[in-house]
Amino acid sequence: MEGILKRIAEKFRDYRVPGYYKKFDYRWTMVVDLDMCNGCGACVVACRAENNSATVGKEECRKGRALNWIRIERYVEGEYPDIKVKFIPIMCQNCSSAPCEIGCPVYATYHNQDGLNVQVYNRCVGTFTCATYCPYDVRRFNWFTYKWDKPLDEQLNPDLTVREMGVMEKCTFCIQRIRVAKDRAKDEKREIKDGEVKPACVQTCPTGALVFGDLNDPESSVSRMARNPRRYRLLEELNTDPSVIYLKRVMAEGPSEREG
């Protein structure tokens, strides 16, 4: 009897204490230093190559149905010639209290113990609720079953699936790479080292504006960058608690030619 009670107590402790299973717990976080970002769009291309994003064709692309998991938003302030162009790469923010997760009726999107907002393509029934609730509009929908022309199908990444029509998809922080690193770390009976996992966008970023790591580890590079006074999170007032931290770009006051 006592043993059962103890087991139940243990079980509830799992739920209550975050990081109880320290061995497997991470808080994957991306830091985007907007001072370093030059808006080249290499991350977008890398993401498409890594994650088997389908090409939707000219017409669909014009409608804005391109399946880009990361996008670079551009905002122009002021009248020409006194303008300031700002840009910001936006991917799934992997919110800790994600609005999308409460919407899904079938748990196709849920939160895992690594702080990731996970999308299960096979479970998705396509109610659109997650994307409707998402304040960042980062979810993309497979409007049709897309095909890869020969020989493009040969470059598909075997580590993850292609998605059929009627399924929602989004940035996963390259969960397939995280999975491989976790397996390796488990085999070697250690934790994942800082910088061991790099999503495709982070790996590709030429200026090093994107940094990825574990926020639970106070010594990791993301933790150190997260203490930067320029830090902010997108639409933080909505209390979604995003896992993507932006470092604000410092711009000169007033008109400046170099800023254009």
Next chain:
Amino acid sequence: MEEKKNNKFTYREVNEDVINFMTKTGPLYYIILAVMGVSAVTLFFLPWLYQVYVGQGVTGLNVPVLWGVYLVNFVFWVGIAHAGTLISAMLYITKTPWRRAVARGAETMTLFAIVLVGLFVFTHMGRPWNLYWTIPYPNHRRLWTSFQSPLTFDVFAISTYLTSSAIFLYFGMIPDLASLKHHATGWRKHLYSILSLGWRGTDRQWHVQGRATMFFSSFVLPLVVSVHSIVAWDFALSIVPGYSKTIFAPYFVTGALLSGFAGVVIMLSVLRWACPVFKKYITEMHYDRMGLVMLFISLVWSYLTAMEVITGLYADNTFEWEHIKYKILSTPSMQLFILMIFSNTLLPLVLMVKKVRNCAVSMFAVSLFVLIGMWLERYLIVPNALSRKFLPWMWRDYCPSWVEVSITAGAVLFFATMFMASIKIFPVISIFEVKEDAGIPMEKEGH
């Protein structure tokens, strides 16, 4: 007492009128039914099959406007379904006399509207063949549904509403089916004999029937509020500006009742026009009472509409401002908004005049406008709010594609087809309840 004066008919007449309406069908009726059926299939099912086969991309949906006309129709038909239950259940509990002649038609309408609601859930989904995943059933992979999702609430609410309104409709029909059994011939006789479950009209059976109707009424009545509140929570539980409003549950319920009553008025008018003998049962008095109810609900609706905008303004954040600006001041929405206010707030005010309420034509016209206005109300909420979410880079307008328009129109025809076919098989006027209106024949014939 005033009600009884209008109904001067005998038991025999009631039986004959109803059975004649059901069995004696002219060729014109069949032609109309066939045309409607064929066009319903062409407009609703063929485009839908096309969409299922090719993909949701044939719709005008796009990120971020992912809830489009299908969900508008979904909410609209849930609304249509509400008046039937309200008329039959609440007016039964309050023992309102004018309910008897119109209740059966309204209940039939409820049932078919709910069927359409189910269909629109299917049309809306990206992978409709997986809808059963939203039902919690034990399975070896231990997959379960998420009970925090308002869409799971929907699954329960709508299946509950479908089953309970079907049972309610059938149960109230049993005495009628039994009496039809004696008048019908051929396949009808067999059908009614089986469906009437051996009803003999004994005292005990009537007693049980009355108690059961009271029980069902009390059971169904909360559903009127809960089902549409749950539909409202699909929107209110999000954080999207224009969706996330606590006022939505009462607002949607009120809107549902308004459109539902308008739907009932239209249904009754068409019924009276198609079968003039029913004018005996569905009288000006019924129009009068329904008009009063509609007037009252319209006033409540107008108040809530004003409050919806004002609470948005009161929040005073840029997101709400952008949403309201887009909804009320930008070009296509502004005209629709004005039309909505005209048909749901201003036009129903004419119902204050008794003459307007008593005239079938004017009531029909007002109801038609109310239906259009209520559809627009949902349109102005569902896709419109999504056009202006948080990040301006992702602002995008929405325009339904031909598939969506066709399915929307086909749904109306499909509803009419189902209704027309059904009223030839099942009595659309409740025989035994109309007889209650006529009073006990002994009094009149002086035995």
